[in-house]
Amino acid sequence: MPLGDFLVAYLQRIGVTHLFGIPGDLVLRLFARLGRPRGLKIVTLSHEPGVGFAADGYARATGRIGVACVTYGAGGHNMVNPVAGSFSERVPVLVISGGPGEDERKLGTLIHHQAKEIESQLRIYQELTCAARVLDDPRSVAESVHEVVQEVWREQRPGYLEIHRDMVERRIPVPPALLAWDGSLHFRRSDDRRVDEAVRDTTARFNAARRPFTMVGIETFRYKLQHDVRALAERMGAPVTTTVLSKGAIPMDHPLYMGVHIGPLSPRPIVARVDRADLVLNLGTLLTDMNLGSRPPQITRDRSIWAVGGRVNVSFHTYTDVHIRDFVRGLLRAPLRRHRREKVRYCDNLPPQPAETRRTLRVTDVLHEVNRFLRGRRGYVVVAESGDMLFAGLDVRVERGGGYLAQGYYASMGFGVPGALGAQIGTGARPLVLCGDGAFQMTGPEIAQAPRHGLNPIVLVLNNGGWQIFRPVVTRRELLDLPPWPYARLADDWGGRGFYVARVDELRAALAEAARVESFVVIEAIVRPDDLSPVSRKYIAASARRGRARAVTP
Ligand SMILES: Cc1ncc(C[n+]2csc(CCOP(=O)(O)OP(=O)(O)O)c2C)c(N)n1
Ligand SMILES: [Mg+2]
Numbered sequence: 001m002p003l004g005d006f007l008v009a010y011l012q013r014i015g016v017t018h019l020f021g022i023p024g025d026l027v028l029r030l031f032a033r034l035g036r037p038r039g040l041k042i043v044t045l046s047h048e049p050g051v052g053f054a055a056d057g058y059a060r061a062t063g064r065i066g067v068a069c070v071t072y073g074a075g076g077h078n079m080v081n082p083v084a085g086s087f088s089e090r091v092p093v094l095v096i097s098g099g100p101g102e103d104e105r106k107l108g109t110l111i112h113h114q115a116k117e118i119e120s121q122l123r124i125y126q127e128l129t130c131a132a133r134v135l136d137d138p139r140s141v142a143e144s145v146h147e148v149v150q151e152v153w154r155e156q157r158p159g160y161l162e163i164h165r166d167m168v169e170r171r172i173p174v175p176p177a178l179l180a181w182d183g184s185l186h187f188r189r190s191d192d193r194r195v196d197e198a199v200r201d202t203t204a205r206f207n208a209a210r211r212p213f214t215m216v217g218i219e220t221f222r223y224k225l226q227h228d229v230r231a232l233a234e235r236m237g238a239p240v241t242t243t244v245l246s247k248g249a250i251p252m253d254h255p256l257y258m259g260v261h262i263g264p265l266s267p268r269p270i271v272a273r274v275d276r277a278d279l280v281l282n283l284g285t286l287l288t289d290m291n292l293g294s295r296p297p298q299i300t301r302d303r304s305i306w307a308v309g310g311r312v313n314v315s316f317h318t319y320t321d322v323h324i325r326d327f328v329r330g331l332l333r334a335p336l337r338r339h340r341r342e343k344v345r346y347c348d349n350l351p352p353q354p355a356e357t358r359r360t361l362r363v364t365d366v367l368h369e370v371n372r373f374l375r376g377r378r379g380y381v382v383v384a385e386s387g388d389m390l391f392a393g394l395d396v397r398v399e400r401g402g403g404y405l406a407q408g409y410y411a412s413m414g415f416g417v418p419g420a421l422g423a424q425i426g427t428g429a430r431p432l433v434l435c436g437d438g439a440f441q442m443t444g445p446e447i448a449q450a451p452r453h454g455l456n457p458i459v460l461v462l463n464n465g466g467w468q469i470f471r472p473v474v475t476r477r478e479l480l481d482l483p484p485w486p487y488a489r490l491a492d493d494w495g496g497r498g499f500y501v502a503r504v505d506e507l508r509a510a511l512a513e514a515a516r517v518e519s520f521v522v523i524e525a526i527v528r529p530d531d532l533s534p535v536s537r538k539y540i541a542a543s544a545r546r547g548r549a550r551a552v553t554p
Contacts, residue, residue, distance in 0.1 A: 024113070052086075053415045053422065068096070082412070083129070089126050129157065133183040196330065201291055206336055217245070217309075219308055220328065246285070251399075258345070265535060265538045283324065346397070358505055361501065362527065371397050373512075373515070374398055382402065386415065387413060390408065420459075440459070456509075459523070463524050471529060499522070501523060507523070510523045
């Protein structure tokens with residue numbers, strides 16, 4: 001069958017419904033094929049970074065592969081940053097790029113959109129994906145697509161396919177095995193004997209521990225273990241935290257959930273409980289500076305079990321070829337003794353909120369109001385942008401089955417609004433985006449695309465007049481300034497609803513009204529330039545103390 005038709009059939013078989021993209025002459029034919037009647041639904045946005053973030057948000061929220069299709073060079077290069085983010089945070093995104101046909105490549109001239117060599121884009125993406133191929137041999141196209149997609153699924157990382165424009169209609173053979181395939185993708189298998197031993201070792205230590213503690217990391221979420229991890233936590237009965245990156249991997253209203261662990265910057269009761277633990281069970285936690293509160297790792301190996309990246313460290317024993325799924329499922333079958341009943345209290349970093357609401361907003365008020373809003377409602381997914389909102393978001397509590405998405409490690413500004421659009425397309429849940437004014441000026445205008453696609457996020461733009469997370473450590477303040485945008489008015493002009501709020505009661509009313517508005521909403525919330533969320537304050541102070549970011553005059 002023609003290559004383009006094969007790709008549609010293949011992607012549909014693995015459950016892909018939507019494709020995010022921007023066309024260009026070198027990818028137009030492919031676009032037309034992929035988006036043909038009964039093909040994939042094409043969602044175009046304004047700028048390729050938005051496309052990449054949207055495909056990533058779709059994949060994070062649905063657990064399926066997100067697909068982005070862009071033109072060669074100008075388009076592909078424009079999407080490098082979001083794909084790098086998907087790589088570091090283990091999000092399965094498939095990038096499909098067009099490219100110049102064979103005759104054009106033989107012209108002996110440079111080809112428009114080319115950077116250095118024709119292969120340069122492939123090389124760049126080889127660095128940022130777990131599998132990258134140019135589909136230039138009709139005989140092996142079908143197998144190549146299958147191999148790349150299988151690797152994307154196993155690794156939960158991006159993959160890259162480059163399809164030159166003269167290949168789209170080329171007829172390719174499809175092996176009978178692939179025609180008969182039911183579309184199911186599989187994760188990597190572990191070595192059963194090693195799993196058994198790692199589980200036995202862990203069980204013995206857990207049963208001997210008096211104050212065990214569980215940290216749930218992002219791999220459990222990527223490898224679709226939410227239900228198993230929850231069941232395991234309940235079997236074990238020990239308190240549970242998530243990390244910055246995995247917030248949302250266990251329901252925030254679960255009775256065993258204590259909150260977000262961010263090393264010594266965590267709320268005091270979490271720091272104390274982890275310090276007292278005689279066994280810390282880390283399930284799928286990446287060892288990142290963000291997860292550890294920007295401190296050197298203080299992992300006392302003799303009292304920890306760490307399962308991540310296809311291996312399990314039990315104290316000083318290392319079991320290779322033990323993947324998190326098989327490990328967690330093995331533990332579920334093991335004779336674990338339930339930890340004695342312990343009072344577990346959810347904690348955050350928020351000071352109590354004064355009752356008076358006719359006063360100017362502070363960042364902590366915004367967080368209290370968001371929590372108040374979410375308490376009464378189902379079906380919201382909170383998306384936190386980088387900047388102060390990344391740390392502020394750690395104090396947001398999404399209940400009743402709602403979701404939470406943020407780039408808690410790669411931390412690129414610009415993820416918020418387009419990531420939310422992708423998440424809503426994938427799940428239908430209405431996003432509530434927490435976004436700084438700086439981040440909004442990067443990709444926020446993608447919100448103007450929402451009405452075309454029937455989407456209606458609520459975007460809370462925290463307007464503090466600049467890139468203020470750096471204010472405590474930068475002396476030349478004007479370097480952090482941003483031009484004032486009329487955020488609320490822009491929303492009205494773009495087919496949504498805008499609100500401008502400067503007081504607590506105004507924000508409360510705007511949120512309540514936003515819930516009733518059917519279009520997208522932008523709430524511009526004015527806060528002081530020197531106001532930051534509690535965790536940002538701690539984070540900035542801690543890194544300044546360590547001399548990493550002493551007051552600087554760039
Ligand atoms: C793409 C990208 N560029 C630069 C940065 C560095 N950076 C981190 S936070 C920040 C400022 C954020 O400003 P804003 O969105 O207004 O949030 P605020 O901290 O003021 O609340 C910058 C520039 C980044 N994380 N990502
Ligand atoms: Mg700002």
